[in-house]
Amino acid sequence: MKKLFTYTLAALLCSVGGVVSAQRVKKLSVLTDSLGPAIPAAMWGIFFEDINFAADGGLYAELVKNRSFEFAKPMMAWKEITKDGGAGSTLIINRGETNANNPRFARVSVKKDKGSYGLANEGFRGMGLFKDKQYNFSILARQLSGNVKIHIEAVGANNEKLGETDLQGFKSDWGKYTASFTCKATDAKAHLNVYFENPGTVDIDMVSLFPQDTYKGRANGLRADLAEKLAALKPGFIRFPGGCIVEGRDLANRYQWKKTVGDIADRELIINRWNTEFANRSAPDYFQSYGLGFFEYFQLADDIGAEPLPILNCGMACQYNTAEVAPVDQTDTYIQDALDLVEFANGDVNTKWGGLRAAMGHPKPFNLKMMGVGNEQWDAQYVERYKLFAKALKAKYPNIKLVTSSGPSPDGDKFDYLHAELTKEKADFLDEHYYQAPEWFLKNAQRYDNYDRSGPKIFAGEYAAHIKDTKNNDAEYKNTWISALAEAAFMTGLERNADVVQMASYAPLLAHVDAWQWRPDLIWFDNLRSVGTPNYYVQQIFSANKGTNVVPVKMDGAVVAGKDSIYSSASMDAATHQLIIKVVNTSSVAQSVQIDLQGKGKPQKVYSQVTLSSTDKFAYNTLSEPQKIAPQQGGGGIQAGKINTSLLPMSVNVYKVNY
Numbered sequence: 187m188k189k190l191f192t193y194t195l196a197a198l199l200c201s202v203g204g205v206v207s208a209q210r211v212k213k214l215s216v217l218t219d220s221l222g223p224a225i226p227a228a229m230w231g232i233f234f235e236d237i238n239f240a241a242d243g244g245l246y247a248e249l250v251k252n253r254s255f256e257f258a259k260p261m262m263a264w265k266e267i268t269k270d271g272g273a274g275s276t277l278i279i280n281r282g283e284t285n286a287n288n289p290r291f292a293r294v295s296v297k298k299d300k301g302s303y304g305l306a307n308e309g310f311r312g313m314g315l316f317k318d319k320q321y322n323f324s325i326l327a328r329q330l331s332g333n334v335k336i337h338i339e340a341v342g343a344n345n346e347k348l349g350e351t352d353l354q355g356f357k358s359d360w361g362k363y364t365a366s367f368t369c370k371a372t373d374a375k376a377h378l379n380v381y382f383e384n385p386g387t388v389d390i391d392m393v394s395l396f397p398q399d400t401y402k403g404r405a406n407g408l409r410a411d412l413a414e415k416l417a418a419l420k421p422g423f424i425r426f427p428g429g430c431i432v433e434g435r436d437l438a439n440r441y442q443w444k445k446t447v448g449d450i451a452d453r454e455l456i457i458n459r460w461n462t463e464f465a466n467r468s469a470p471d472y473f474q475s476y477g478l479g480f481f482e483y484f485q486l487a488d489d490i491g492a493e494p495l496p497i498l499n500c501g502m503a504c505q506y507n508t509a510e511v512a513p514v515d516q517t518d519t520y521i522q523d524a525l526d527l528v529e530f531a532n533g534d535v536n537t538k539w540g541g542l543r544a545a546m547g548h549p550k551p552f553n554l555k556m557m558g559v560g561n562e563q564w565d566a567q568y569v570e571r572y573k574l575f576a577k578a579l580k581a582k583y584p585n586i587k588l589v590t591s592s593g594p595s596p597d598g599d600k601f602d603y604l605h606a607e608l609t610k611e612k613a614d615f616l617d618e619h620y621y622q623a624p625e626w627f628l629k630n631a632q633r634y635d636n637y638d639r640s641g642p643k644i645f646a647g648e649y650a651a652h653i654k655d656t657k658n659n660d661a662e663y664k665n666t667w668i669s670a671l672a673e674a675a676f677m678t679g680l681e682r683n684a685d686v687v688q689m690a691s692y693a694p695l696l697a698h699v700d701a702w703q704w705r706p707d708l709i710w711f712d713n714l715r716s717v718g719t720p721n722y723y724v725q726q727i728f729s730a731n732k733g734t735n736v737v738p739v740k741m742d743g744a745v746v747a748g749k750d751s752i753y754s755s756a757s758m759d760a761a762t763h764q765l766i767i768k769v770v771n772t773s774s775v776a777q778s779v780q781i782d783l784q785g786k787g788k789p790q791k792v793y794s795q796v797t798l799s800s801t802d803k804f805a806y807n808t809l810s811e812p813q814k815i816a817p818q819q820g821g822g823g824i825q826a827g828k829i830n831t832s833l834l835p836m837s838v839n840v841y842k843v844n845y
């Protein structure tokens with residue numbers, strides 16, 4: 187969970203815009219022949235959690251909210267409507283005895299010959315529809331009496347009809363019916379009217395509207411612009427489904443992957459823990475439909491070329507909430523879930539869970555290599571449960587690497603205890619989280635330089651620089667340049683220590699501008715648009731310019747980690763013979779730098795450059811101004827093995843030299 191920081195604005199400004207000598211040319215030496223530790227292919231990844239409407243109302247492209255009437259208030263997001271003197275009624279029926287996963291449906295009775303009676307759905311803070319795009323409506327229905335016909339209309343914010351279609355001929359048994367329309371205009375705040383005509387009664391469930399153009403055209407798919415933004419990060423891994431959402435406020439509301447696979451109509455909806463987590467940001471309409479479930483996460487990982495990293499509940503609910511634990515002698519279900527997940531991801535199609543994967547459309551294995559045991563757990567109760575997981579998983583799947591918790595903070599008693607205990611246990615990865623002020627990131631650029639090389643590897647699983655709140659109405663303003671710059675400086679330290687820190691991910695990933703609970707976040711969106719924050723571009727710059735091996739870069743004989751407000755790391759790509767040098771200037775003045783490429787190899791005569799900069803510490807990108815801070819391309823000549831360059835004030839620079 188988030189720690190709140192109260193750094194003063196003055197402290198923040200001092201920390202980032204440090205004092206430097208503008209005149210002196212800073213000399214960086216890159217030892218191009220000293221190929222150091224390998225940088226894992228999965229080094230820079232993404233952290234996905236269903237927070238801020240990231241899944242339902244976000245990445246999951248479903249436009250109808252509460253499509254199966256399972257929210258705590260079954261008619262939430264729905265409203266009764268009539269047209270031309272029509273009349274009718276809706277009764278919510280609970281068939282929990284025979285269908286525990288999807289107990290409720292709506293019984294709609296049309297009472298008059300004339301006009302129509304209907305239900306309108308508001309969408310997720312409206313529905314985003316695009317001109318000339320196709321939308322696919324579907325519904326589960328059965329006819330009880332009469333000959334009811336359904337008329338579907340998409341309606342814009344100004345009541346303009348944007349598209350319509352009809353359905354009829356419902357049978358007396360449940361069946362799925364589909365119809366499509368093409369939208370006449372773009373609207374961010376449209377809604378859906380589902381009208382029923384002709385006297386009679388129908389039962390309905392799973393009322394759905396999807397864009398035809400989902401990411402890679404998949405049915406039950408993902409919102410294309412958001413998935414494309416994820417793909418453009420070239421992530422090495424994707425961690426899912428969280429975060430605290432894994433733990434649940436209590437064990438009953440923990441994330442259970444088995445309830446998120448198979449037919450979407452059989453996935454049991456639960457409340458989203460972020461519905462109630464923050465009183466000042468409550469979201470009564472936030473639930474987990476699990477339309478985006480574990481199959482879809484694995485599919486996404488596959489589609490964007492990222493290693494899947496699922497995190498599973500370890501028999502512990504969130505320790506900030508109920509802190510419930512399952513008795514140690516009753517953790518079998520939890521451990522079995524973990525074992526079965528490996529079978530679901532990797533198992534032969536003739537196994538139970540591998541067969542389900544195949545039936546869902548992916549007979550090929552998903553090639554799962556790692557898994558997290560719990561999220562931000564702490565104390566002895568965690569270690570005790572982790573040991574049980576490790577014993578069972580390592581016995582059956584010795585090649586699966588396990589990610590373990592180091593608690594919610596980057597230091598302190600909980601952290602020290604877990605580091606010591608899990609090192610004794612020879613844990614594969616420790617998951618460290620830091621939501622801290624920009625100043626902390628600068629001070630910690632050398633955090634890993636002296637970490638134990640023989641201990642567990644580190645997964646910097648959740649981090650973001652948090653600035654102190656100021657009065658600003660834009661949702662996106664917490665993603666100011668000052669935070670991204672500090673993260674970039676810190677990330678040079680992660681890269682330099684890639685032998686210890688083998689994976690890292692910013693958190694959280696996605697946030698709806700009208701429905702967020704937590705910020706900053708990497709990508710903001712509304713119902714039509716999305717924007718990469720400056721922090722997004724920092725992540726992208728590091729991920730797209732990774733290299734395969736660390737090479738040393740020195741200033742005055744020492745690692746470059748803050749002296750004169752300069753931070754640097756370098757890598758060589760052994761496959762492409764490209765040298766990549768990252769230099770971050772956190773000061774508010776330009777700095778002359780000479781980069782000396784020392785080594786036997788012959789660099790080509792020119793270098794290319796990517797720069798991210800702003801002279802305004804508090805600049806940020808918004809949906810309407812998405813490119814205020816965005817990468818700029820450049821380059822120059824190399825003379826006698828040296829790059830002479832001027833670092834822009836407050837800039838992140840990547841120099842690429844081919845050998």
Ligand code: AHR
Nearest residue numbers: 187188429430431693694
């Ligand atoms: O990223 C938001 C939350 O921060 C995560 O759910 C949790 O793991 C951390 O406290």
